[in-house]
Amino acid sequence: EAQVTQNPRYLITVTGKKLTVTCSQNMNHEYMSWYRQDPGLGLRQIYYSMNVEVTDKGDVPEGYKVSRKEKRNFPLILESPSPNQTSLYFCASSYRYEQYFGPGTRLTVT
């Protein structure tokens, strides 16, 4: 089954404690992306990757890092999380315009 998986699905953490949200896709897509969803703001792109070792900033990259060492994986790293990063995060992958989304990771930073 074609899918995008994310882990963990739910995470509560404290300010400053480094964390990683994993994302994996099994569709051999070159393009992957991270979004955050906030009430009243819709979804906004954090980072994207056109292929292995090729990443670039989206609209709201501050406080986040990504890496793309393998085609299937695109982890999102928060080196020093802060409360304003409390949000619902989605990973997506696509061949072209039609993007497939993961189930989401709900992160709370206290």
Added chain:
Amino acid sequence: GDSVTQMEGPVTLSEEAFLTINCTYTATGYPSLFWYVQYPGEGLQLLLKATKADDKGSNKGFEATYRKETTSFHLEKGSVQVSDSAVYFCALSDRSGGSNYKLTFGKGTLLTVNP
């Protein structure tokens, strides 16, 4: 820059009612347009798409037509069901001058259908 404006909800309808959710966009190039649906507790699923002017996307009884002259992509369904209750997002992807397949989303419209 690109932007998407969709009608704010929430929208509450009775089963079998007609649904319209308005969506208009601003883009510098020739975008592809999408409607995504998010059911409670789940990720986003592509509902339908249109890649050029006058294209009609359709799926599960939902339809939307790409209107370049009015920069609109309104979502319609003739008879909604309780199972259609969800948040609906209008989105565009415009790669003019770039390589990012970024989706620009509207803020979402919560639809509740009552029996």
